[in-house]
Amino acid sequence: MAPKVQALLILATICCGAVYSAPADKEPVPIISQESDIQPDGSFKWSYESGDGTKQEQSGQxxxxxxxxxxxxxxAASWTDNEGSGHQLTYTADENGYQPQSPDIPVAPEIPPAIARALEYNAAHPEQDGE
Known part of the structure; x- marks a missing residue:
């Protein structure tokens, strides 16, 4: 179980901590605030806010x-893209996997009613093995 959780946590960190490489002619973005607290029991909490309004925080126990x-x-993370649109992401990474929440995450379309009925029928009438 631990390798799966660790892999998901690494993925979460990569997704939320992706480094943006600014063109050489742009000024570096200053860090306005930054906090970090690591406890002996393995729990931690960190956060930062940069001059362009980007914010990120993470805690674990x-x-x-x-x-x-x-x-x-x-x-959680929030940032503004190059077109000026704001984005927000919150997530949990635990024994149930990486669970992001954001208005930017696409939502699957509804299952068509005919297919839903077929799936219900199949679930109610499983095939008999060996007969």
């Missing part, structure tokens, strides 16, 4: 899951 104790995390 060990959680006993069966025989393992991975660090489960939650966090």
């Amino acid at each position: 060990p959680k006993q899951i069966e025989k393992e104790t991975p660090v489960v995390m939650q966090g």
Whole structure:
């Protein structure tokens, strides 16, 4: 279980901490505030805000899951893209995987009614094995 959770946590960190390489003719973006707190029990909390309005925060704490104790995390990020549109992302990464929430995440279309009925029928009438 721990390798899966660790892989998801690494993915979450990469997704939220992607580094933007500014063109050489642009001024660097200053960091307005930054905090970091790491505790001996493995829990942590960090955050920052940059001069362009980008904000990110993340916290984590060990959680006993069966025989393992991975660090489960939650966090948030907000930024403005090059077109001036604002974006927000919140997430949790735990034994249930990486769970992002954002208005920017596409939503799957509804299942057509005929297909939904077929799926319900199939679930109610499973095939008999070996007969």
